[in-house]
Each structure stands twice: as structure tokens, then as C-alpha cells.
Amino acid sequence: MTMKLDRRQFLLGTTALAAAAGISPAFAQEALRLIFWGGQARADRTYGVTDLYAKAGGPAIEGEFLAWNDYWPKLATQTAGGNAPDVIQMDYRYIVEYAKRNAIAPLDGFVGSALNLADFDQDQLDGGKVDGKLYGISLGANSVALMINTVDFEKAGLDVPGPNTTYADLTTISEAFKSKGVGKAVVADGSVSEPMYENWLRQRGKALYTADGKVAFDEADATEWYKLWADLRAAGVCVSPDDQALDTGPLETTMLTLNKASVIPSNSNQLVAFQAIIKDKITISNFPRTATDAPGGHYRKPSMFFSVAGSSAQQEAAAKFISFFINDPAASNVLGVERGIPCSKAVRDALAPTLDAQSQVALNFVANLGPLLAALPPSPPAAAGEIDASLFRILGQEVGFGAKTPEQAGPELVKGATDILNRAA
Known part of the structure; x- marks a missing residue:
């Protein structure tokens, strides 16, 4: 007969033996x-x-x-x-x-x-x-960051995204990817990424939440966000909703690791972990700019x-x-x-x-975000996690699959987030 002890059982067992022996290491x-x-x-x-x-x-x-x-x-x-x-x-x-x-x-x-x-x-x-x-x-x-497969950009004959890369530039990059046969989308579907949305809002002088825990963006902001990604999706710049649905959380299921996209939103500290599981050289850069003269949306979190x-x-x-x-x-x-x-x-x-x-x-x-760096926002309200998991991501998926239009999802995000915050209060 064989026995398999997990880490907990082993530790508890050795502790009990030591105590029985009258020793206290x-x-x-x-x-x-x-x-x-x-x-x-x-x-x-x-x-x-x-x-x-x-x-x-x-x-x-x-x-x-x-x-x-x-x-x-x-x-x-x-x-x-x-x-x-x-x-x-x-x-x-x-x-x-x-x-x-x-x-x-x-x-x-x-x-x-x-x-x-x-x-x-x-x-x-x-x-x-x-x-x-x-x-x-x-x-x-750390800071939010794009994880970038540098090999794909070399194939396309392009520099990797940098401090002045804008959302509009993603379409130009996609055209080069297609002409050079890179064979994948430029970017994962960022419409379901709350950190990417927050960064985009901050570049526009807005925020996710106020200091007293209220929604700090309006229906027009949310609608424009969903429309931005609907246009990128329609042009094949970002991955399809079916592909994005494969991302269930672990690094191994991201669009970068699954080789569905060359760029994904992430955090700077995850570069080490991504490089450990991807053979191509990975690097990082800031999130896309809304315009080259937009204020910084990043912060040290x-x-x-x-x-x-x-x-x-x-x-x-x-x-x-x-x-x-x-x-x-x-x-x-x-x-x-x-x-x-x-x-x-x-x-x-x-x-x-x-x-x-x-x-x-x-x-x-x-250490060198420079003008992209702005102040740390207030701690999110108590229900922020619920808003992200059960509302923001789901609305992004529904727009992606065509179940809702951006014009429907934008107001629903504001109302739904407000309702969740009010219930939590």
C-alpha cells in the first residue's frame, strides 16, 4: 500500500511527532x-x-x-x-x-x-x-503594462509599441501584420479589461471611482469604450470573442500564451512569469495612448x-x-x-x-514611466470587485458576441455599477 501526503499533512504530521518526542524545533x-x-x-x-x-x-x-x-x-x-x-x-x-x-x-x-x-x-x-x-x-x-511578443513585430518589420503608440496605431499595425503573414491578431480584446478601461479614462481626465466611492464616468464614456473595441474587433485588430473566451484567468490561457494575439494588457511584474512559459522574447510597454499628447494614465500601484x-x-x-x-x-x-x-x-x-x-x-x-505617470487613485469601493467580475467583463463579452450594442452596454454599465455600489453601501 502506498500513501501520498500533501504539504499540509506532512507538516502537521512532523509537528505532532516532534511534540510527542518532547522537542521544539x-x-x-x-x-x-x-x-x-x-x-x-x-x-x-x-x-x-x-x-x-x-x-x-x-x-x-x-x-x-x-x-x-x-x-x-x-x-x-x-x-x-x-x-x-x-x-x-x-x-x-x-x-x-x-x-x-x-x-x-x-x-x-x-x-x-x-x-x-x-x-x-x-x-x-x-x-x-x-x-x-x-x-x-x-x-x-508595479504598473499596468502591455505584454508584447517581440518576434511577431520583427516578422512584421515594425518596432514594438512604445510611449507614443495610440489606439489608432493599432489598426496600422494590424495592416502590417496581415501583409507580412504574422497570422494572429495584434491585441487581445481589451474591452473586458477593467485596468485598460481605467487607464483610458484617466487619459481623458476621468476615473473609475470618486474618492467617496461613486461611479466617476458617464454613459458617453462607457459607450465610446465599447464602440472603440467593436471597431477594432470588426477590423480584425483584436481577437474574436470566441478566442477571448478561452482566457479563463491563468497565464497559460491568455491570448499571448495561446498565440492568438501579440499584445495583451497585463501588469509589469508579470513579465517574469510570462517569459518563463513563452519561448519567444517578451517585453513590456505602456498601454496605448488616446492621443500622443494625452495626459498619463499610469500609476505606481x-x-x-x-x-x-x-x-x-x-x-x-x-x-x-x-x-x-x-x-x-x-x-x-x-x-x-x-x-x-x-x-x-x-x-x-x-x-x-x-x-x-x-x-x-x-x-x-x-521606474521610468515619466510623463505617463500620475497620482495613485483612491482605493476602490468595497463592491469594485463585484462590478469588475459580474458586470464589466460580462457586458464586454455580450458586446463582443453581438448580444448587445455599445449604445446599450454603456448605460447598462453605469446603471449596473451604481446599483451595486448603492446596495453595498
């Missing part, structure tokens, strides 16, 4: 539970750090990772059941919602003791605050946070682990910039010379 301490989203490359780096932490005398970390689309339903179920992991990877879009429900704990009481934030970037600290309290520790600064569950009985131990994760030099060497640019100046300065070429590209992109 690091692995005999009660294990902390950690949940995060990401692919195997992120998991390998994360578990590399949890192993370092155990060797340094900390408790064992029992980790679990899921794809983005699977992560939030699983976390919501665990939280509702009072069984949330001690350490939770949290997103800027959801932090207000989880904080206001006391699903994550304020960490202010641990700062300066269990949690060292001595030289943390202030904008990254501020990004983790809700109503003045610190609920999330940024794991890296906390790529993700670590938060501590409000229900955790080991909040101080969880804070100590987070402090190790963001400050330890050996941990930073394992993590690189896969989760974004380190927020500690000391860690950033020590790490920079050790980075490989692709990691340097990601670091330099975030």
Missing part, C-alpha cells in the same frame, strides 16, 4: 497558513522563501495557490466559514471590502516590532490603508498585498512572516521582481545588481 511550532494567487513560477519563489523562513527559525508555512479566477471564490468561502488562512494575498481592488468586513486585521499595532517598515515607500504604505489603518503590506510596486486574517489566532506570527518576506536579503533574491519592485529602498538597492535581463526590464519600466 522550528517545525514543531504551529504552522501558519498562506493563500495566494499565481502560477507555478510564483509558487516556486514563494515556497523558496517559506523554506528559508523555516530554516531561520520561523514556523512552517502551509501554502496554497490558485489561478486568479478561482482564488476569490475560494477565499470568500473560507472567510465566510471562519476558516481563512492566516496570511492572505490581497488585491487593491478588494482590500476595502475585506477590511470593512473585518475579514482582515489592522496591522498598525505590529509596526516597529513584529513588522519592520522602516524604509518602506510612503505611497506603497498609503496604498495598503483603509480609513487610516494599515490592512495590507505591499509586496511590490501596489501589485498585491499580504494581509492577515481577522480570524487568525496567530496575527503576530503572521506579521513576523510578512516582515521576513519583504525585508530579508536572501528572500528578496529568491523573489526577484516577480511580484513587483520591492518597496524597501534597502532591499531594492541590494537586489537591482543581481537581476536578470527581463527583471531589469520590469524594474526600469516602473
Whole structure:
């Protein structure tokens, strides 16, 4: 008979044996539970750090990772059941919602003791605050970015998109792709990408949400957005709705990885992960401009946070682990910039010379956005995640498949988002 133990069973078993033997090494301490989203490359780096932490005398970390689309339903179920992991990877879009429900704990009481934030970037600290309290520790600064297959642009005899590439230029690029037989669309369907919509709005002097959590765009904005992508779709510049529907969340199902499009909207920190699974050279650039003289739509965003569950009985131990994760030099060497640019100046300065070429590209992109960079927007309202998942993406798909026109979807987005926010309030 054979037995197969998962990581949890092994850790619990060894802890019990150690306790029975009357010894108390690091692995005999009660294990902390950690949940995060990401692919195997992120998991390998994360578990590399949890192993370092155990060797340094900390408790064992029992980790679990899921794809983005699977992560939030699983976390919501665990939280509702009072069984949330001690350490939770949290997103800027959801932090207000989880904080206001006391699903994550304020960490202010641990700062300066269990949690060292001595030289943390202030904008990254501020990004983790809700109503003045610190609920999330940024794991890296990043920005939205286009992931670009450089080989396709070489085939087409074109430079890759750059700081002055506009949405109108995508059509010209598509014509070159077709004439040179590149054999795929230029870009994924961005109509379902909330970050791309936000960036487009910011270039027009608008925003997704106001500081007091209201919808900050109008029906004309939303209608024009859907019409922009309907025109790109009709011209074959972006992928078909059938192809876009194949993207279910994991990096492996994106239009870039499936070789359906040469460019997709993403985040700068994901360059490392994409390059690990795609053989062609990948690079990054800013989102398209509405016009070459448009104001910047980008901002330096906390790529993700670590938060501590409000229900955790080991909040101080969880804070100590987070402090190790963001400050330890050996941990930073394992993590690189896969989760974004380190927020500690000391860690950033020590790490920079050790980075490989692709990691340097990601670091330099975030550090040199120049006039494209504008202020960090307020934290999104508590229901922003629901608006993105159950309204924004669905309306984009319905327009893509012809079930709705842009003129129908635009007003529906504004009304639907307003209704969701009002219910949450």
C-alpha cells in the first residue's frame, strides 16, 4: 500500500511527532497558513522563501495557490466559514471590502516590532490603508503594462509599441501584420479589461471611482469604450470573442500564451512569469495612448498585498512572516521582481545588481514611466470587485458576441455599477 501526503499533512504530521518526542524545533511550532494567487513560477519563489523562513527559525508555512479566477471564490468561502488562512494575498481592488468586513486585521499595532517598515515607500504604505489603518503590506510596486511578443513585430518589420503608440496605431499595425503573414491578431480584446478601461479614462481626465466611492464616468464614456473595441474587433485588430473566451484567468490561457494575439494588457511584474512559459522574447510597454499628447494614465500601484486574517489566532506570527518576506536579503533574491519592485529602498538597492535581463526590464519600466505617470487613485469601493467580475467583463463579452450594442452596454454599465455600489453601501 502506498500513501501520498500533501504539504499540509506532512507538516502537521512532523509537528505532532516532534511534540510527542518532547522537542521544539522550528517545525514543531504551529504552522501558519498562506493563500495566494499565481502560477507555478510564483509558487516556486514563494515556497523558496517559506523554506528559508523555516530554516531561520520561523514556523512552517502551509501554502496554497490558485489561478486568479478561482482564488476569490475560494477565499470568500473560507472567510465566510471562519476558516481563512492566516496570511492572505490581497488585491487593491478588494482590500476595502475585506477590511470593512473585518475579514482582515489592522496591522498598525505590529509596526516597529513584529513588522519592520522602516524604509518602506510612503505611497506603497498609503496604498495598503483603509480609513487610516494599515490592512495590507505591499509586496511590490508595479504598473499596468502591455505584454508584447517581440518576434511577431520583427516578422512584421515594425518596432514594438512604445510611449507614443495610440489606439489608432493599432489598426496600422494590424495592416502590417496581415501583409507580412504574422497570422494572429495584434491585441487581445481589451474591452473586458477593467485596468485598460481605467487607464483610458484617466487619459481623458476621468476615473473609475470618486474618492467617496461613486461611479466617476458617464454613459458617453462607457459607450465610446465599447464602440472603440467593436471597431477594432470588426477590423480584425483584436481577437474574436470566441478566442477571448478561452482566457479563463491563468497565464497559460491568455491570448499571448495561446498565440492568438501579440499584445495583451497585463501588469509589469508579470513579465517574469510570462517569459518563463513563452519561448519567444517578451517585453513590456505602456498601454496605448488616446492621443500622443494625452495626459498619463499610469500609476505606481501596489501589485498585491499580504494581509492577515481577522480570524487568525496567530496575527503576530503572521506579521513576523510578512516582515521576513519583504525585508530579508536572501528572500528578496529568491523573489526577484516577480511580484513587483520591492518597496524597501534597502532591499531594492541590494537586489537591482543581481537581476536578470527581463527583471531589469520590469524594474526600469516602473521606474521610468515619466510623463505617463500620475497620482495613485483612491482605493476602490468595497463592491469594485463585484462590478469588475459580474458586470464589466460580462457586458464586454455580450458586446463582443453581438448580444448587445455599445449604445446599450454603456448605460447598462453605469446603471449596473451604481446599483451595486448603492446596495453595498
